[in-house]
Amino acid sequence: MSPSLAALASSFLGPRLGVIVSGGAPTLHIAAGALCCFQEQGLRFQAVGAAGAGALPGLLYLAPARRPDNPTADPVVALRGVVNMNIHDAIYDLIPNNFKVFFKYGPFSEPFYHLSQFIKRVVPVPESYGSDYRRLVHDWIDFATAAAAPTTLTYRSPSVLTRVQVINELVDWDALRNSSRDFFLNTFNMETQRLQPFTKLTLTTDAFYAALAMPWLYPPTRATTDGPRYTEGASHDPSGIETMLEDRTPPMSGLDAVLALDTVPPDLWVDPQSVYESLELAIMDPIVTLTENIAALYSLQDMVFNESGLKIPKLYRLPFQFPRWEGGKLLAWSYSTARTLWDVGYAAAQTFCNDLLSTSVSQAQIDEKYRYFRTLAKNSREGDFLSLFGDPFKSLGNTVVPSPGGPSA
Amino acid sequence: MAYTLPIGIVLSGTAPAMTLMSGAMLAFAEQDIEFEVISTAGVGGLIGMLYLAAKGKTREEALLSLPDLFVSDWIYRFLPVNFKVFYKYGPYATAFYHMRKSLPKFDLKPGDSSPLRRFANDWMDLWATALTPPSLGTSSNALMSHVPLIDDLVDFNLLKGSQTKFYLNAFSLHDRRLKLYDNQTVTSDVYNGAQAMFMLFPPVTAGNDLLVTGASHDPTALQAIWTKQRDLWGVLALEPFGKHFWRAPTGVYDAFQLMLMNPIASLQEIVFGLYGQTERLMSTVRQAGLTLPPLYMMKVVLNPDSTRLLNWSYENAVALQSIGKTAAEPIADILRGRPDRTTLESRLASYRYAGGLLDEHPRPRQVIRSIFDPLFSNFELFATSINTERHGYGRGTVTR
Numbered sequence: 001m002s003p004s005l006a007a008l009a010s011s012f013l014g015p016r017l018g019v020i021v022s023g024g025a026p027t028l029h030i031a032a033g034a035l036c037c038f039q040e041q042g043l044r045f046q047a048v049g050a051a052g053a054g055a056l057p058g059l060l061y062l063a064p065a066r067r068p069d070n071p072t073a074d075p076v077v078a079l080r081g082v083v084n085m086n087i088h089d090a091i092y093d094l095i096p097n098n099f100k101v102f103f104k105y106g107p108f109s110e111p112f113y114h115l116s117q118f119i120k121r122v123v124p125v126p127e128s129y130g131s132d133y134r135r136l137v138h139d140w141i142d143f144a145t146a147a148a149a150p151t152t153l154t155y156r157s158p159s160v161l162t163r164v165q166v167i168n169e170l171v172d173w174d175a176l177r178n179s180s181r182d183f184f185l186n187t188f189n190m191e192t193q194r195l196q197p198f199t200k201l202t203l204t205t206d207a208f209y210a211a212l213a214m215p216w217l218y219p220p221t222r223a224t225t226d227g228p229r230y231t232e233g234a235s236h237d238p239s240g241i242e243t244m245l246e247d248r249t250p251p252m253s254g255l256d257a258v259l260a261l262d263t264v265p266p267d268l269w270v271d272p273q274s275v276y277e278s279l280e281l282a283i284m285d286p287i288v289t290l291t292e293n294i295a296a297l298y299s300l301q302d303m304v305f306n307e308s309g310l311k312i313p314k315l316y317r318l319p320f321q322f323p324r325w326e327g328g329k330l331l332a333w334s335y336s337t338a339r340t341l342w343d344v345g346y347a348a349a350q351t352f353c354n355d356l357l358s359t360s361v362s363q364a365q366i367d368e369k370y371r372y373f374r375t376l377a378k379n380s381r382e383g384d385f386l387s388l389f390g391d392p393f394k395s396l397g398n399t400v401v402p403s404p405g406g407p408s409a
Numbered sequence: 410m411a412y413t414l415p416i417g418i419v420l421s422g423t424a425p426a427m428t429l430m431s432g433a434m435l436a437f438a439e440q441d442i443e444f445e446v447i448s449t450a451g452v453g454g455l456i457g458m459l460y461l462a463a464k465g466k467t468r469e470e471a472l473l474s475l476p477d478l479f480v481s482d483w484i485y486r487f488l489p490v491n492f493k494v495f496y497k498y499g500p501y502a503t504a505f506y507h508m509r510k511s512l513p514k515f516d517l518k519p520g521d522s523s524p525l526r527r528f529a530n531d532w533m534d535l536w537a538t539a540l541t542p543p544s545l546g547t548s549s550n551a552l553m554s555h556v557p558l559i560d561d562l563v564d565f566n567l568l569k570g571s572q573t574k575f576y577l578n579a580f581s582l583h584d585r586r587l588k589l590y591d592n593q594t595v596t597s598d599v600y601n602g603a604q605a606m607f608m609l610f611p612p613v614t615a616g617n618d619l620l621v622t623g624a625s626h627d628p629t630a631l632q633a634i635w636t637k638q639r640d641l642w643g644v645l646a647l648e649p650f651g652k653h654f655w656r657a658p659t660g661v662y663d664a665f666q667l668m669l670m671n672p673i674a675s676l677q678e679i680v681f682g683l684y685g686q687t688e689r690l691m692s693t694v695r696q697a698g699l700t701l702p703p704l705y706m707m708k709v710v711l712n713p714d715s716t717r718l719l720n721w722s723y724e725n726a727v728a729l730q731s732i733g734k735t736a737a738e739p740i741a742d743i744l745r746g747r748p749d750r751t752t753l754e755s756r757l758a759s760y761r762y763a764g765g766l767l768d769e770h771p772r773p774r775q776v777i778r779s780i781f782d783p784l785f786s787n788f789e790l791f792a793t794s795i796n797t798e799r800h801g802y803g804r805g806t807v808t809r
Contacts, residue, residue: 156660193652193771216668220657229657235671236772242780269585271612271619272550282607285625286672290679294780297683301784304794312783381586381626388635388687390699390796 005043008356012366013316014256018182019045020241022263022291023052023234024284026330029082029338030320031057031261033345036079041353047182047255049244052212052234054261055185056170057082059208062183062200063176065169073172086338088132088139096276098333099146100139102161102217106152109162116145135335158219163209171208176200186233186243187211190220195236197243198223239263239291241298245313257314260372261345263291267322268330280331289381296382299372300392315372320348414744414753415445417638417702418645419631421677422451422578422624423670425718426650428726430456431475432733433647433707438468440745445641446574448633451624454577454595454603455559461575462567464560471562473519476726481531483524489662491721492538493531495553495609502554505541509534510561520727527723551611555601563600568592576633578623579603582612587626589633606669628677631684634702641702642750643757645740647733648709651678651772653718666719675772681706682773683781685762690788699792705760706767707736 009017019038021031035057038045050058057079064070064078085101086092103109119141125134153160176183183200187210198207207223210230220229237243241260268288272278299315306314322330322344329337355361355369368374376382378393386392418437420430434456437444447457456472463471478493479485496502512533515526568575575592579602590599602613602620612621634644654674658664681704688701709732711717717725743756759765767773777785784791 153661155662158658158660159664160661188655190655190657193655194775195772214668215658215671216661216664219664231655231671236675238672242776245780269580269582271582272607275549275552275608278550278608278611282609282625282669283672285607285621286628286676289626290672290676293676293680294776297784298780300795301781301791304791305783305787308790308794310783310787384587384632384636388631388684388701390792392795394796 005041005353005357009043012356012361012363013259014314016046016254016256017044018047018049018244018255018258018313019058020049020239020244020258020260021051021054021058022240022261023050023054023232023238024263024287024291025053025280025333026268026341027261027263028053028056028085029341030345032060032079032082033342033347034261034318034349035061035345036076036342037346037349037353039075039079041349043353045181045259047184047244049184049186049240049258051186051238051240051243052214052232054234054240055208055211056167058183058185059171059176062179062181063172065172067169073175078170083335083338083342084135086333086335087143088136089334089336090136091139091143092332092334095143096274096332096334100142101333103164104146104149104151104153105157105160105162106150107162108149108151109146110164112145112149113164113166116142119145159215159217161217163218165205167208168205173204176203184240184243185211186237186240187213187223187230188233188236189228189230191228195233195242196230234287237290237294238287239294241294241315245298255313257316259316259318259370260295261318262320262348263288263295267324267326277331284331292382293385295372296376296386297389299376300386300389303371303373303392316370317372317375318348318352318370319375320344415640415642416645416744416753417446417448417634417641417643418444419629419634420447420449420453420456421630421647421649422449422453422622422628423650423673423677424452425666425670426647427452427456428475428479428729429647429709429733429736431459431472432730432735433737434460435469435472435730436734436737436741437744438472440741442741442744444573446576446634446638446644448576448578448630448638448644450578450628450630451604451606451622453624453630454600455562457575457577458559458563458568458595458600461571461573462564464562464564464567470519473730476723476730477517477519479721479723479726481524481528482722482724483528484531484535485720485722488535489721493534494558494721496556497538497541497543498549498551498554498611499542499544501542503556505537506556506558509537512537522723522727549611551605551608553610555605555610555613557597559597559600563597565596568595574638576630576637577603578627578630578632579615579620580623580626582619582621583617587623587632588618588620589637625673625676627680628673629680629684631680631704635684639700639702642753643705644702645705645707646681646762647707647736648766649677649681649770650674650709650711650718651770653711656716659716663716663719670719678770678773679776681762682767682770682777685767685773686777686785687788689761689763690785691792694789694792696793696796699796703754703757704762705740705757706762706765707740707760708766709733709736 048058060078061075064073064075066073070077120138125137184197186195186197189196210221210223213221214232220231222229272281302315305312449457459471460468514530569592577590577595578587581588598615602615605613605621612619651674654670658667685704691699691701
């Protein structure tokens with residue numbers, strides 16, 4: 001815990017700081033790593049906004065459940081455990097599918113999931129074998145039970161997967177409701193054809209699954225018995241920005257600034273090596289573009305109106321640096337990929353904290369490196385989109401010369 | 410007599426809208442309308458090129474023939490897949506494509522439904538597809554292969570000589586940016602790259618680049634307008650289809666297509682909405698140099714239900730073509746009168762997207778009125794701020 005970090009964040013970014021966790025499967029591990037680091041460093045966010053897969057790390061950050069492996073409901077332990085959702089590489093290399101997250105369509109997946117949990121409890125792997133071997137055995141048990149589970153999938157089925165209520169084992173809903181901090185998760189209301197946020201007060205197990213009801217994977221889902229059906233909000237605003245920063249519904253939560261955990265970077269766009277990878281790319285392709293467009297335009301709006309006196313939450317960005325050789329693996333559900341992504345998120349947050357703690361850093365240097373719009377370039381996808389409004393990059397003003405002791409490059 | 414006004418049209422990248430767009434362009438073809446600009450994304454590129462450079466046919470014949478790419482209803486009822494457009498992935502796809510063309514078939518004139526003869530023709534195509542050997546490799550990176558279909562439909566030399574500026578967008582995997590190809594640079598490889606949606610088709614090498622579809626990045630095809638053609642008098646578009654994709658699925662196959670279309674439709678709705686609202690407000694800003702062509706939208710009424718957009722049968726294709734034609738006819742009639750600019754603006758006013766049809770699209774309205782409310786409520790301040798020298802927020806100015 002570093003009290004000075006919180007004070008510095010308050011000074012540089014604003015007293016009330018929010019964080020946004022965008023949608024997209026790789027985000028899950030990146031965000032978990034980043035939020036874990038922030039939690040360890042004592043940087044506290046007043047609100048969390050999430051879309052799609054970003055919901056889980058956001059909830060684990062605010063309200064993890066007590067479990068045998070996390071008896072004190074410590075967010076750090078919960079966020080470190082997210083990587084265990086992925087599959088041991090020895091299995092994933094043969095069967096590139098996450099059968100621990102995606103369950104076959106039909107009523108048998110739930111009992112077979114519980115059978116798997118039961119087997120793992122009654123047939124423990126000795127500690128002396130090490131965690132890697134234990135993971136291999138446990139994942140193999142999960143695979144065997146998932147493979148044995150019958151499916152009732154037909155051409156007329158509304159989706160290819162079934163929900164298994166694992167979220168209740170991970171999140172403490174009462175703790176979330178009683179939290180002093182805010183939580184927003186976007187979803188798409190099929191009746192109103194509008195994006196709608198669930199808050200910490202309205203989020204339930206059903207609402208959570210409704211907000212993650214991606215078509216084809218899951219059917220449109222109701223949050224309440226007679227309520228409207230929802231699909232995943234991440235297909236409409238994967239950035240999550242809209243959900244937290246709407247100025248009408250919900251009321252803006254009085255934030256001074258928001259830190260957006262970066263979306264999947266250009267490393268995503270590669271020549272796919274398999275149909276499975278190309279399927280994931282087909283899903284992610286427009287989602288990343290949507291995220292970039294919404295975030296870029298909001299960041300420009302932020303620059304204009306905060307300078308002219310109309311205060312809106314400032315938007316900051318936590319960029320991630322991926323090893324170039326990992327570019328083609330970002331969408332894999334293997335354990336090694338999860339660790340890579342998690343470490344990338346953690347390292348980015350660590351750098352951010354170090355920059356804030358630097359004794360010689362200035363406001364201009366922090367803005368230069370992290371203020372969202374300042375991270376954009378004219379000759380970029382975002383620059384192409386923003387040229388719709390004219391030329392926001394035309395000026396020669398606001399020149400910043402970071403000192404050698406400033407934020408790391 | 411050809412009639413050219415500084416008017417453009419955008420043809421979007423959503424494959425299900427292919428026949429709707431062909432119908433709209435038919436309405437303009439019948440009035441002999443020449444556009445200053447046709448900007449396209451994805452399969453909109455095919456419609457635009459058929460309008461400008463159909464191979465061995467008039468534009469009307471080429472557009473009317475488009476439903477021939479769809480499947481006989483008698484077959485589609487049992488096998489709801491368009492095997493006439495999507496060719497099985499493998500090294501022999503092109504060879505079998507040529508073999509299919511050489512099979513004896515009934516000659517069907519454009520618009521000739523003849524269910525029995527159409528069934529016979531498509532039945533042979535179906536068997537040719539079934540017998541096409543799949544890839545022998547252990548893995549493939551797409552489900553379908555490109556075949557030289559576009560070379561049979563479009564005369565690229567004719568396109569080069571067209572007076573109408575033509576744009577087709579594609580996404581470069583090298584630069585990781587959207588690229589705009591024009592009359593002079595579009596080739597069959599570029600076209601195939603512009604159709605290469607991940608999973609359906611593999612990326613395509615075109616020149617020194619590796620391309621996939623631009624429709625996942627700008628399905629509206631408006632980027633060419635705001636980056637290269639801001640001096641147009643106006644730009645036409647078919648109403649976006651978000652509400653028809655944001656619905657409950659009827660089955661797994663339908664759900665799969667909805668999954669693919671959901672974010673693309675969202676992107677399309679939002680960009681159309683932002684563009685429409687921006688151009689309307691920009692016309693009120695007095696700063697010199699700030700212009701954007703007004704966006705006029707052709708309203709599409711999809712009866713009887715939304716699911717037909719994802720139906721690839723011949724009968725449905727003909728019906729959608731008729732719907733598209735009906736949507737465009739009122740505007741084609743206005744253009745037929747060769748009005749001057751003032752008259753044109755006056756007669757098209759009710760088709761202006763912002764302040765009109767945009768109000769019937771909840772999602773873009775929500776974006777405009779909530780998260781971007783400061784921007785659009787204070788547009789003059791926003792527009793002048795970002796376009797004035799004394800401001801400037803970009804990092805292009807940073808020195809290290």
